[in-house]
Amino acid sequence: MQQNETDHFSHMNPLQSPLDELFARLALINGLLSIFESQQTNFRSLLTARLEKDRFDIANLVTGANLIIRDLTEWPAHGWAEYYPAGGLIVEGNEYLNLIEVFVQRQSAWSIAQSYEAFETFLFDFMASVIANDKKGKFLGRLAVENSEDGNFDPMNLEELKVKIRQTYRSKNNCKLLKAIRTMAPNLEQAEVANNRRLNLRDWYKVISEVRHAVTHSDLLVKNARMNGWSVEEKSLVAVYCCRKVKRNWVCTRSNSKKF
Secondary structure (H helix, E strand, C coil): CCHHHHHHHHHHCCCHHHHHHHHHHHHHHHHHHHHHHHHHHHHHHHHHHHHHHCCCCHHHCEEEEEEEEECCCCCCCCCCCCEEEEEEEEEECHHHHHHHHHHHHHHHHHHHHHHHHHHHHHHHHHHHHHHHCCCCCCCHHHCCCCCCCCCCCCCCCHHHHHHHHHHHHCCCCCHHHHHHHHHHCHHHHHHHHCCCCCCCHHHHHHHHHHHHHHHHHCCCEECHHHHCCCCHHHHHHHHHHHEEEECCEEEECHHHHCCC
16 A cells, blocks of 8 residues: 555554554563563673672672651751661572562563553543544434533544543443443354454453552552452462462562563
8 A cells, every 4th residue: 555545554453553553552562671671681690690700799788778758847957858767678699699580570570561551541542433433423322421510511622622622531431331342242242252263362451450559559469359250260360370379469570461
């Protein structure tokens, strides 16, 4: 396809923009994670080689960082700011090198959470584009979009529709949006469970939603109670790809999350 034809197609397809933005965000997140992990791996090799060359006992390697807090409501008479120790982090020996695993693990978890957020943005903008370009208005009724208080909500205004969809579905489970999309594209429902990767995307979405919640709100901890009622397949995805068992709960790990 020639360039002018490609530009024309992109201009005519209202769904092209949210899809391009999704891919761009995912490419950036994936690229940052890959480069970060490569840098950390190289750092470990270089540091280990230098310590061996200098015959430095790694047991003597110590580093740390303190958390210092100032009381903003205090006005000392001597005029000097007063700070208070609030703890800190100290690592010694091999623990210093093991921090690299912690760095990469947390960066991997952050990448999963950010990818989920990117997909959520795509759902909002995708749905807005579909409805705004639906001249017959047959899709609007499939979504419970809140009306404006003044009654001036225009479903054909793309930017206004984006705002309304976000107001309605922000901080809520996006299953209703996905359900509405399935009614617009019946083949999607089949592709979610019958595809050449043999993936059940509905199970994956449920698991990734929970991982994102753990990363954002629970310091990587997925509480076992939150998986009550899950299917065997869904729990298997958590165990194989996402987390390791710690007592009765699960913790998102780098080694498994790399398989995503």
